[in-house]
Amino acid sequence: MALADDRLMEDAGFRMSEATAGDFFALLKPRVMSLVVFTAFVGLVAAPVSINPLLAVIAILSIAIGAGASGALNMWYDADIDAVMTRTASRPVPAGRVSPGEALSFGLVLSALSVMTLGVLINWLSAALLAFTIFFYAVIYTMWLKRWTPQNIVIGGAAGAFPPVIGWAAVTGSVSLESLILFLIIFLWTPPHFWALALFKSDDYARAGIPMMPNVAGQASTRRQIFAYALVLAPIGVLPWALGYTSAAYGAVSAVLGAGFVWYAWKVLGMSDDDRSMKPAKALFGYSLLYLFAIFAAYLVDSVVGQVLMTGGA
Amino acid sequence: MIVADKNLELVTLTERQQKARRSRSIAIGVALAALVIIFYIATIVRFGHHAAGLMPTSLM
Numbered sequence: 472m473a474l475a476d477d478r479l480m481e482d483a484g485f486r487m488s489e490a491t492a493g494d495f496f497a498l499l500k501p502r503v504m505s506l507v508v509f510t511a512f513v514g515l516v517a518a519p520v521s522i523n524p525l526l527a528v529i530a531i532l533s534i535a536i537g538a539g540a541s542g543a544l545n546m547w548y549d550a551d552i553d554a555v556m557t558r559t560a561s562r563p564v565p566a567g568r569v570s571p572g573e574a575l576s577f578g579l580v581l582s583a584l585s586v587m588t589l590g591v592l593i594n595w596l597s598a599a600l601l602a603f604t605i606f607f608y609a610v611i612y613t614m615w616l617k618r619w620t621p622q623n624i625v626i627g628g629a630a631g632a633f634p635p636v637i638g639w640a641a642v643t644g645s646v647s648l649e650s651l652i653l654f655l656i657i658f659l660w661t662p663p664h665f666w667a668l669a670l671f672k673s674d675d676y677a678r679a680g681i682p683m684m685p686n687v688a689g690q691a692s693t694r695r696q697i698f699a700y701a702l703v704l705a706p707i708g709v710l711p712w713a714l715g716y717t718s719a720a721y722g723a724v725s726a727v728l729g730a731g732f733v734w735y736a737w738k739v740l741g742m743s744d745d746d747r748s749m750k751p752a753k754a755l756f757g758y759s760l761l762y763l764f765a766i767f768a769a770y771l772v773d774s775v776v777g778q779v780l781m782t783g784g785a
Numbered sequence: 786m787i788v789a790d791k792n793l794e795l796v797t798l799t800e801r802q803q804k805a806r807r808s809r810s811i812a813i814g815v816a817l818a819a820l821v822i823i824f825y826i827a828t829i830v831r832f833g834h835h836a837a838g839l840m841p842t843s844l845m
Contacts, residue, residue, distance in 0.1 A: 487798060489805045492812035523830050529823055592827040 499539030705729030
């Protein structure tokens with residue numbers, strides 16, 4: 472047996488890592504990343520000019536890696552609160568599979584790599600927007616807002632709303648009103664989505680000491696705010712049609728989806744304080760995921776059909 | 786305090802640690818290969834585009 476065994480190495484401050492590639496992949500928050508990839512793709516396709524498909528793939532990949540890197544930085548910083556929440560306790564850092572130092576290095580290296588790749592191979596505006604998004608999520612939201620204010624998710628939601636703007640900028644080299652409306656849809660969708668989750672996970676957030684809206688302002692106030700955001704979100708979802716960016720088909724689909732969102736939020740508003748099952752909140756949380764996917768899918772289809780019709784299918 | 790010694794390098798990895806290291810090594814290899822391919826493709830696409838613009842019309 473070697474003199475320097477594991478015990479000795481650990482005493483000396485070394486630890487032989489047991490982290491697998493899968494653990495590092497989990498640091499990227501793949502489910503969040505899939506939403507980022509999809510919304511960035513919509514921004515990229517909806518842009519009025521085209522890009523070489525291979526460069527488009529590289530742009531999407533860079534944006535996805537950048538978003539994943541910010542997830543790794545979030546998991547590095549939030550390991551203490553992740554450990555006490557049932558939803559996050561099995562994440563690689565709190566579970567002890569990845570050390571905090573490994574998560575930090577991984578996040579920083581991928582952040583630099585994704586921004587530089589996007590800048591060198593695509594354009595520097597999209598790279599700057601990606602860098603800002605990573606900074607906003609990791610520093611402004613994770614390190615500052617999340618533990619400080621119940622408005623954490625309102626302001627922090629901007630980080631999740633940037634991907635379609637970055638996708639658009641990767642193609643056009645600019646930011647337009649149309650891409651900002653896509654930003655606005657995700658930005659306004661974020662608070663009701665996360666507050667619905669916070670309603671039925673309020674014990675978890677309270678245990679971790681995170682000032683989510685239900686824990687600070689109370690459930691009744693949170694339900695009212697969810698409904699108010701739903702009332703604003705529904706017409707904003709229809710705005711691309713109202714401004715002439717899409718066809719009436721998108722307008723109809725987005726109106727129906729928005730009405731559904733308001734209906735689910737109305738059900739949440741009518742929930743009683745004694746409701747322990749929180750079924751309306753869980754239903755809204757599920758519907759909000761469907762809403763975002765469906766409205767961006769409708770936008771994507773509308774853009775593609777519009778471009779095909781404009782070029783006469785050539 | 787641990788004195789620097791050649792023996793320190795003779796750490797015996799457990800089977801789990803060996804599997805984890807192999808998994809990480811493969812992932813790093815794949816990522817580096819992907820990066821090389823990405824930069825190669827992007828260079829061809831970008832230079833190809835510029836080359837087409839510079840090409841005399843008689844050759845096009």
